[in-house]
Amino acid sequence: MHRKKLKIFLWILVGVSILTGCWDKVEIEDRAFIALIGVDKFQAASGDKQAVFSSEGDGFNQENRYTVSYAYPNTGMIAQKIEGEPKFIFVSTGEDLFNIRESTNTRLGKELFLRHMKAIVIGEELAKDEQLFRELMDRIDRSPEIGRKLHLMVTPGLAKDVLDTSTKDEGVLGLYIRDLMQRAGRRARIPDADFGYILRSLHESQTAIIPRVISSKNEFKAAGSGVIRDFRLVGWLGEIETEVLMFMMDRIKASTVDVEMDNLILPLYVTESKAKMKAFEKDGEIIVRFDLKMEADLKRHLFQRLGETDESAYYERLQKEASKMLEHQIVALYKKIQKKFGADLLQVGEYLRKHEPDLWEKVKNDWDNVYRTTKVEADVDLKIRRLGVTM
Template sequence: MYKKILLCIMSILLMTGCWDKIEIEKRAFVAIVGIDKYEEDKKNIIETEEKNLDQIKNRYVVTVSSPNTGLLAQKGEGDPKYVYSTVGDNLEEVLDELETRTGRTLNFRHTQAIVLGEELAKDETLVRESLDNIERSPGVGRKIYLMVTKGKAQDVVNAKIKDELGTGLFIREIMRRKKITPKIPDADLGYVLRSLHESRAAITPRMIVSEDEIKVAGSAVFKNFKKIGWLGEQETEKMMFMLNKLNGGILNTTIDNIRIPLQVTDSKTKMKVYEKNGQIYTSFDIKVEAELSQHLFEVRNQPLDDGYLKRVEKIASKELDIGIETLYKKIQKEFQADLVQSGEYLRKYEPNIWKRVEKDWNEIFPKTQVKVNSEIIIRRIGDTQ
């Protein structure tokens, strides 16, 4: 008995494990990662063979920022964030290099966003490599955002934001606003990966950076693992309607020369794909609850009139129908990317049709017809006299 207990205790001592026991202050919490394509700077290439070899290997530029935690706990001084940037052949190598430079273990559990530079996003191989690396690493959560920026991701990470400790946390606060405006697409990493797996197409938030400000608006369209175009802010909003991911936003209508913004409070979309007379249709049934948030000053009684509100509802929903139809056609013609995942719908719910069209879906999708049937209900009209 005692020998057994002794053996147990001894075996604990022999275990040289604890590989992930790293004290919290010895970790660098990466707030934001920027991945860029390495662009050879022709001037710098030195003609010796050794150096040349070294240069060829570099394909990525990775920039990470981690907040200065000491400053947060009122214990240290200095810049609110540390930014490190390095180059390498693949992401794993770059991250190892970064660890040796920061002297701390990089932790991606609290990462808010991974930003891809535009040049990298256009390169299929690099995007596929990056996505696979991200998907494989257990330390990266699925609720973070994969974003594409116009220009270089490095600039996003480097941006000195006013009033904020580190860019990463700032992005989190921005992304929380997606509940208010659909101009920021509700497309997290989990959605992007799944949609790319299933339909080889997805949208990711688009990031625009200026000197001291960051803006997330619009989206980038991915098809076959590379960026093929942008969607504007209004288009992103319609896209969110189609994906049933809309949480809020404003629908603008004009009636009798009066601009009426309708604040969306609730929205539900039902997508259906069906075949009729040999033609595949995609239909969207949209039910929107909205609030009339602005009319014209001193127009008495009109907004209270039920018939009038019915007219507003009708016109607004018609405008919405047209907007969505236009976008659908744009996706078909311009991108030929199945962003609404209608193919996936067929595979799941109409396997008989899917069997027939599976092989030529890329050709069939641009020919599908769209039917939008939206219904807007104005629930509230605000305070009136």
């Protein structure tokens, strides 16, 4: 009896251990750790829409829709074992994103591994195509391999060109982007927007901003952002606009603001920023109000500044000037987003739904139009705390 029980137990144990484990043992050096992917809309060179690698004699021709570029680092060079190119790039075209991944696997000596992917760069053309963009987002959203800390970026021009950029001090472009984005909280010329935020924002208000990346031959810059509305790219925001937007969304802690006063350009380094958005109804109009409390350091003035008798009055004036300038920028930016893009990037609708349910009930069916009529107010309270070493 005892022996029989033991036998059954052993068989269960063997069964459990053999049948459960994923037989996915692949040696670490046999994997290609994709660091960066660029996705472009397929553009035929000379009008043909045939697949580049479509096998000869295949009766079922596929229509190419995507061009996907995979970049992975040369690990041998990282470990200082071999010399050569710092990164490898593979370009594939195909009808569907998943198919492309599978066919790339057959072309590569290594197994594609996406869990360490740091960024996906989307070409402008693809971002403007609603169908393709939605397919792409769903593919990423659905994949268990791809994490939410990924950086989704958009580039004017081709994503492939971004991948081809040879950066001087950093071989692995994906890691470069990751490091760059980690510092985004300190100087907000790029939005602090990872994939998790983008997905959430798209779900909530069908709009989002995506960090923009610009590349030339061997230079590379991540600055500004693209505006997504209704699942396609509708326009760009510049660097300063992005910065102001980040202040409004309360997503950064520190950045630099240049203020012009008395024909002097004075850089103020903002060390603290707290933003509050409120939306309420007044005289039949919806008013969106931004209250910002900021602290800043004065980083530069003139050497041997003379003639100022009342210093505190001067700084009072500077504070007011800076606040006024920011208020102007906020109002202008809000109007631009509202009028030009019609995108509720600041999620006013979401605010109303959560905080003003009665008002939301009234406007929710016609929110797109109501949003375009909202008024904006801004109140910035900037204090200068430190002046640096002065005489």
